[in-house]
Structures are given as structure tokens and as C-alpha cells.
């Protein structure tokens with residue numbers, strides 16, 4: 001299975017009721033040899049319209065942080081979400097929706113084999129690192145899980161609500177840059 005075949009299968013997904021209300025499946029965006037994978041929560045209204053992750057205001061903020069450490073979703077990373085279809089009213093994904101969708105993310109991991117996974121916000125961190133994960137307490141720390149490094153930072157939408165936390169998030173991106181230099185081969 002290559003990335004394009006996986007994407008085509010995912011675009012036709014009907015594994016949970018979110019397929020009834022979505023306009024577009026948001027499979028993810030990035031390069032197929034990315035060593036760094038960013039994982040958000042799920043598509044919002046703009047993402048649902050365009051079929052691409054993080055294209056609204058929080059996406060603009062994410063792109064600024066990425067640019068500051070020479071990352072670019074069109075050049076050297078991949079960006080995906082825990083759920084590929086928009087939860088109505090942007091509510092948190094239900095456990096059964098995340099559970100139905102996670103196999104798609106697992107297939108994406110298998111194809112990419114990323115060295116570093118960055119969780120954007122609580123939903124991704126609790127799903128991928130630890131169900132009790134506290135982003136406030138443990139953002140910016142790296143956790144080795146079976147040879148893959150996981151880190152969580154504040155969700156860009158949370159930073160739009162609380163701009164005072166932007167310096168903390170920026171610190172996480174600087175730490176990420178150092179980690180990429182240490183463990184990645186071709187990101188920079």
C-alpha cells in the first residue's frame with residue numbers, strides 16, 4: 001500500500017457517523033518521506049470545506065511556528081489529525097469516533113515511520129501518549145515509545161484564545177528543532 005492508495009481508501013471511509021455530516025475527509029497533508037509528523041484533533045469548518053488540515057486561523061498560527069524552525073508542510077513534515085472528519089460544532093471527537101478512525105493514523109505511521117510525533121493539544125496527546133497527559137504540565141517533553149519520540153505542545157487554537165501562552169509553545173518548537181537536528185537525517 002502506498003500513500004496515494006491509502007488516501008483514496010480513507011476518502012471513501014464510512015466507519016463512523018461523522019461520514020454523514022462531513023463535506024470532505026481530511027486525510028492529512030505533507031511529504032511522504034516526512035520524519036516529523038504533527039497530529040491535531042480533528043478538522044474544523046475550514047478544513048472540512050477544503051479537505052486539508054489546519055487551514056483556518058489556527059493553521060496560520062501553526063504555519064508561523066513551523067516557519068520559525070524551518071518546517072513546512074509542503075517540504076519536510078506531515079500534518080494529520082486524530083479524526084479525519086469534522087465533529088459537528090467542533091466538539092471533541094467521541095471515544096468511538098477516535099477508535100474508528102485511529103487505524104487510518106496507524107497506517108499513516110506505518111508508511112511514514114516518523115522519528116518524531118508532535119501532538120497538537122490535549123486530545124492528540126491523551127490519545128497517543130497517555131490518557132492522563134496534561135499539556136499544561138508536560139508540554140515540550142520528549143517520550144520515547146518503542147523508538148519513536150513523542151512530544152506534545154499547546155494546540156494553536158488554545159494559543160489564539162490565550163496568547164499569553166505563545167512563548168511557552170515557541171519554546172517547545174525550539175526544543176523540537178534541536179531534537180530534529182539530533183535524530184533526523186533529511187528534515188533540514
Ligand code: URA
Pocket residue numbers: 026040041042043044047052053054055058081157
Ligand atoms: N484543529 C485541529 O485540531 N485540526 C485541524 O486540522 C484544524 C484545526
